[in-house]
Amino acid sequence: MLAKVNSCAVVGLDGVLVEVEVDVGSGQPGMVLVGLPDAAVQESRERVRAAIRNSGGRFPHGKVTVNLAPADLKKAGPTYDLPIATGILLASGQILADLSDALIVGELSLDGILRHTPGIISMVALAAEKGLRRAFVPEEDSREAALIEGIDVYPVRTLADLVNHLSGDLPLSPLVPDNIESEIDLGTGVDFADVRGQEHVKRGLEVAAAGAHNVVMFGAET
DSSP states (O other), rough: EEEEEEEEEETTTEEEEEEEEEEEEESSSSEEEEESSSSHTTHHHHHHHHHHHHHHHOOOOEEEEEEEEEEESOOGGGHHHHHHHHHHHTTTOOOOOOOTEEEOOOOEEETBBOOOOOHHHHHHHHHHHHTTEEEEEEGGHHHTTTHHHSSSEEOOOBBHHHHHHTTTTTTOOOOOOHHHHHOSSSOOOOOOGGOOOHHHHHHHHHHHHHTTOOOOOSSSOO
């Protein structure tokens, strides 16, 4: 059986929709990931397998094929854990739901809890621009995501929470954006004088600010 789930990649500051296609069929048991996944995406096989099992689900015994489309775009990071797990549960008939209007992103821990996902604003903004109506994001990132207008943002704490929502057992409520913006402290009081090292980065940011230039920074986000 085939299932499709919408997810997203971030290239620079822009989001790019990624369709996660999952096929569960007969054959030698195992899971194959295609679509230019990097090492972190390849490792999602073990995270997803454990998260499904520890969330009360059943990992299929047959061959599971996961395609991340478009195939010519390199996929990086653990953002695809939740959509892959959701696609597997859909394709194996463990849940029944129409997710054609939904964006799903999030890294899974082995016990099914969702972790922080970098670039959530770009992802949800693109989903709203493309006409998607719902976004299921990690609870930790939901308040930030809810700043985007035109899309309902659902905070998800665990894989089991999402399954229960899609099954209708314990529906989640979309986050209401009222007063969220006012509660986010944009003036943290941090000064470059408090940052030790990183002189070339600080110099680059100062030059960019002085000239009103844009800046793209690549690297791990904590």
